[in-house]
Amino acid sequence: MKARFKYRFYPTTEQKQSLARLFGCVRKVWNDSLALCKQSEKKPSSADLQKIVITQAKKTEERVWLSEVSNIPLQQSVADLETAFKNFFDSCKGKRKGRKVGYPKFKKRTNSQSARFRIGGFSFKNSGVYLAKIGIFQPIWSRELPSEPSSVTVIKDCANRYFLSFVVEVQPVHSDAKNPSIGIDLGIKTFAVMSNGEKAESPSYKKLDRKIRKLQRKLARQPKDSKRRNVTQIKIARFHNRIADTRKDFLHKLSTKVVNENQVIVLEDLNISGMVKNRKLSRAISQQGWREFRTLCEAKSEKFGREFQVISRWAPTSQVCADCGFKWGKIDLSIRSVLCVSCGAEQDRDQNASKNIEKVGMGNRHDSKRAQRDCQTTSVAEPYEASRITAPSGR
Template sequence: MKARYKFRFYPTDQQQQRLAQLFGCVRVVWNDALAICKRSEKKPSSGDLQKRVITQAKKTEERAWLSEVSNIPLQQSVADLDTAFKNFFASCKGKRKGRKVGYPRFKKRTNSQSARFRIGGFSLKGQGVYLAKIGIVNPIWSRELPSVPSSVTVIKDCANRYFLSFVVEINPVISEAKNQSIGIDLGIKTFAVMSNGSKAESPNYSKHERKIRKLQKKLARQQKGSKRRNKTRIGIAKQHNRIADTRKDFLHKLSTKIVSENQAIVLEDLNVSGMVKNRRLARSISLQGWREFRTLCEAKSEKFGRAFHVINRWEPTSQICSDCGFIWGKLELKVRSVRCLKCGTEHDRDENAAKNIESSRHRALGDSKRTQRQSKTTFVASVSEVSRITVASAR
């Protein structure tokens, strides 16, 4: 299986100029190819686009400077555009799973920049990495590469940080887990509540959010195109990167711990795109990274030989007693604990949902220990029913 290894590096002033020239050429080739596709009645092939925007363009005075950079990233830029169109057409025809993919867009100078080198355009030189017509860059090796990389992508983000992203082949690591399975209920204040009773609190991003709001107000008052506005824009990008880095570090550590300790991981399929339409919770939901956590758990489960399951989003995990199977109906979000009318057990809402998520996987596989429930569904619980529910602080 393939994996990405990402390392930061600090280029010299001369290398920064060469990388800026490379990023500009890659961006121009992409934009020229996309403009041709928009003007054409039928999309040209990738080979025809490479011939027009690279080979023939180098012979003109307007694009003669394309010869000053390596040809491999330019060809890869056209190939990436062709892949973007294939994903767009497949999404329109319903052949691609997930959210619909939009039409390819033109690249901007202020956005994140990248250029990909295939074999022949880069090589490992001791502790450095040679890039064609750039020179040897020295990344900060936080870990060793498990195999020879098949490609490397040079990335410059909006905060002017430089990274090398390697694509390598890794072998699955088969190991025994101390727990059989675990169900995970995802939330906002408490990011994850596990069926074994453990909880994982979400990081606090409020400090960075306050700085972002302050800088965005300052940005709105500054003149467009000025150096001070560009400096403020970079400051906003740095704060966003700090939030993203904090979240990514938290999600990696949590997913690694869960996958290494459990043989089967069960998650709920959340409709995040529908949940963010709630204007009161949209910002908090967007900061959590639920989809990224699911992707990490799925990838690491494949790496460590674990079973990964996602249950139906319509499964009533918050409406069923995890002990006796009694159905008490829907609950308001401010209701944080429930007392079952049938067995009298008092449940924490999130822990009860996590246990039901874990048992839903057994029911789907047909090895559930429960028999068919004979209790009837009750009406929706209200806050005034003290005998059934207990109101606690909001999640």
């Protein structure tokens, strides 16, 4: 299986100028290719695009500066555009799963910049990495590469940070797990409640989020293309990066712990695109990274030989008692614990849902219909029934 290893580096002033020239050429080739595709009745092939926007363009006075950079990242830019069109067409035809992929867009200078080198365009020299027609970079090697990389991508993000991203082949690691299975219920304040009783609190992003919103109001008042506006944009990007780095560190540590300790990991398929339509919770939901956590668990399960399962979003995990299977029905989000009238057990809402997620994923479901027939009590819990519902607590 393939994996990415990302390292930060600090280029010199001359190297920054060379990278800016490289990013500009790659961006221009992409935009020229996309403009040509829009003008043509039939989409040109990748070979025809390379011939027009690279080979022939270098011979003109307007694009002669394309010869100052390596030809490899320019060809990869056209290949990436071909992949973007393929994903768009497959999404329109229903061949691609997930959300609809939009039509390729033009690249901007203010967005994140990248250029990809395949084998032949980069090499290792001592402790540095040589990129064709640019020079040698000294990345911060936080860990060793497990194998020879097949490609390297040089990245500059919106906060002017530089990274080298290597694609390498990683062998799966098989090890014994402590627990046979685990179910995980994802939330906002308590990010993950697990069926074994453990809880993982999400980092607080409120302080950084307030600073971002304050700077965004300031940005709206500043004139476009002004120096102060550009400085404000960089400040906003840095705060966004701090939130993203904090979230990524938390999700990596939690997913690694979950995968190492459990043989079967069961999550619930959440309708995140529908949940963010709630304007009161959309910002908090977007900051949690539920989908990223699912992706990390799935990738690490494949790496460590674990089984990863996702149950249907329609499974009534929060409406059924995990002990006896009695279905009490839908309850308000403010109600955090329920006293089951069938078995008398007091169930924490999130803990009960995580146990049901594990049972559904493992195929050990209760006979809820039989439990409902044996009990004469109404299935829906009402907030005023103190004997069944305990005091609510914040989530």
